[in-house]
Amino acid sequence: MGDVVLRNVEKSFGSTKVIHGVDIEIKHGEFAVFVGPSGCGKSTLLRLVAGLEEITGGDLHIGGNRVNDVPPAKRGIAMVFQSYALYPHMTVRENMGFALKLARRPEDERQRMVEQAAKILQIEPLLERKPKDLSGGQRQRVAIGRAIVRKPEVFLFDEPLSNLDASLRVQMRIELTKLHEELGATMIYVTHDQVEAMTMADKIVVLNAGRVEQIGAPLDLYHHPENLFVARFIGSPN
Ligand code: ADP
Numbered sequence: 430m431g432d433v434v435l436r437n438v439e440k441s442f443g444s445t446k447v448i449h450g451v452d453i454e455i456k457h458g459e460f461a462v463f464v465g466p467s468g469c470g471k472s473t474l475l476r477l478v479a480g481l482e483e484i485t486g487g488d489l490h491i492g493g494n495r496v497n498d499v500p501p502a503k504r505g506i507a508m509v510f511q512s513y514a515l516y517p518h519m520t521v522r523e524n525m526g527f528a529l530k531l532a533r534r535p536e537d538e539r540q541r542m543v544e545q546a547a548k549i550l551q552i553e554p555l556l557e558r559k560p561k562d563l564s565g566g567q568r569q570r571v572a573i574g575r576a577i578v579r580k581p582e583v584f585l586f587d588e589p590l591s592n593l594d595a596s597l598r599v600q601m602r603i604e605l606t607k608l609h610e611e612l613g614a615t616m617i618y619v620t621h622d623q624v625e626a627m628t629m630a631d632k633i634v635v636l637n638a639g640r641v642e643q644i645g646a647p648l649d650l651y652h653h654p655e656n657l658f659v660a661r662f663i664g665s666p667n
């Protein structure tokens with residue numbers, strides 16, 4: 430199952446500690462949003478969960494297993510970045526199927542999984558195109574599609590919509606929320622945008638300077654901020 434639990438997690442780069450004893454529990458199927466100002470450690474925290482950075486203190490559990498030393502490919506996660514790095518020489522179909530090809534899945538199974546994901550994201554008509562012939566929003570959908578085909582238990586998103594224009598961003602928020610309902614997977618979504626956090630999250634984790642300020646449902650944080658930072662950041666009138 431896709432529970433994600435951080436216990437007293439720390440991260441230092443050399444002698445500089447950037448994550449200070451973070452405790453977070455995300456239940457299977459939850460949509461959690463990590464929100465906080467630029468430089469507070471959101472991306473670092475996500476990269477620790479993904480296994481792209483090594484934890485320097487504490488424990489990380491995914492699906493009940495301690496994964497501190499488990500390589501990224503074996504953690505049952507897929508990550509979608511803000512800069513959707515699609516392979517330019519491959520079609521959408523090839524981009525989406527690439528990870529499955531590396532995993533040596535048979536051709537017919539690969540095509541079935543790619544087409545299923547394309548249907549969910551409504552990009553079936555784009556499957557034979559190259560990335561250069563897609564709009565920003567279409568490219569971001571393909572990047573999400575690449576994550577879906579691997580059927581991970583946990584999706585990690587690092588500001589996936591920040592390169593899109595405002596109206597597309599609103600539309601993609603709604604689509605991602607729908608996608609979450611359809612897949613029933615755990616999602617951890619990083620953003621510096623309070624509105625995104627408030628509209629998408631089951632659970633918001635407010636971060637500041639490498640520490641958790643508060644964790645709660647959007648309306649909890651809005652009506653009962655535990656300190657001035659949360660009140661100011663979430664924008665409640667208290
Ligand atoms: P956010 O995603 O919230 O903007 P980051 O997680 O990128 O914040 O960065 C948190 C802090 O960690 C920042 O002070 C940043 O400079 C530092 N940091 C991030 N990655 C590295 C790295 N590879 N080496 C040294 N410091 C880093």
Ligand code: MG
Binds near residue numbers: 471472473
């Ligand atoms: Mg970041």
